[in-house]
Amino acid sequence: xxxxxxxxxxxxxxxxxxxxxxxxxxxxxxxxxxxxxxxxxxxxxxxxxxxxxxxxxxxxxxxxxxxxxxxxxxxxxxxxxxxxxxxxxxxxxxxxxxxxxxxxxxxxxxxxxxxxxxxxxxxxxxxxxxxxxxxxxxxxxxxxxxxxxxxxxxxxxxxxxxxxxxxxxxxxxxxxxxxxxxxxxxxxxxxxxxxxxxxxxxxxxxxxxxxxxxxxxxxxxxxx
Numbered sequence: 001x002x003x004x005x006x007x008x009x010x011x012x013x014x015x016x017x018x019x020x021x022x023x024x025x026x027x028x029x030x031x032x033x034x035x036x037x038x039x040x041x042x043x044x045x046x047x048x049x050x051x052x053x054x055x056x057x058x059x060x061x062x063x064x065x066x067x068x069x070x071x072x073x074x075x076x077x078x079x080x081x082x083x084x085x086x087x088x089x090x091x092x093x094x095x096x097x098x099x100x101x102x103x104x105x106x107x108x109x110x111x112x113x114x115x116x117x118x119x120x121x122x123x124x125x126x127x128x129x130x131x132x133x134x135x136x137x138x139x140x141x142x143x144x145x146x147x148x149x150x151x152x153x154x155x156x157x158x159x160x161x162x163x164x165x166x167x168x169x170x171x172x173x174x175x176x177x178x179x180x181x182x183x184x185x186x187x188x189x190x191x192x193x194x195x196x197x198x199x200x201x202x203x204x205x206x207x208x209x210x211x212x213x214x215x216x217x218x219x220x221x222x223x224x
Contacts, residue, residue: 006059008052012044013037013216021062023212027205029055030182034211035170076148078218079141086210087133094126097199104196112186117179122200125172129207132165147222159219166211173204 006015012033016023026033031044041059045052073081101122105115140162146152177183183201185194 006041006056008042008045008056009040011038011040013212015041015059016212017216019059019062020209022059023205023209025055025058025062027208030177032170032174032208034208034215035167037212037216073217074148075144075218075221078213078221079144082210082213082218083137083141086206086213087137089206090129090133090210093199093203094129097196097203098122098126100192100196100199104193107190108193111188114179118176118196118200121172121176121179125169125176125203128165128169128172132162132169136162144218144222154222159222163215163219166215169207169211173207176200177204 012026012031014037016026016033016037023033029048029050031048031050033044036044039047041055042052045055101115101119105119109115140154140158143152143154143158147154180197180200183197185197189197
């Protein structure tokens, strides 16, 4: 077993870029490592009220037997992976989640008024992500392929706009986590209610990994 060093002053994005399995540790503690991946680990731990030594130990423990698989992919391989894995998931899941959120709110909204906000936020996430995915697939990713194949520059303003979009997506997901109390299912929840919160938590985790790959691996590779 290889013991790795986790630098408390390293940024969250750097730490997950080094070892992708660290993402699950940060997700478990509700720490955003994608949209706020520029924060040093010690600052993020303090903000979240988590013991830094414990967090460092958990991150180091997650490293055993893992490699830096994400950074070993070429930009084109990263694009293919993002589309085939994360985009495909979102294309299928987003409309189903919006329908489920509306259903749960209509049935349980009287006893749980926060579900009105949940349904509105899910709708906002869908309206935020659907055009974003389309822009990546029709404009940004083809530009990255041309960059690799023909040496064409990827416009810097395009990348910065995507980073801004990611920041907005992260803010919406943060609101969802807050209004659901970290996706805590109430005692009187039915199967649909439980499924909604579980799937929202899964959406957050997948989107964090998706944005991390773009912000902290793919975009830096274009200027490398």
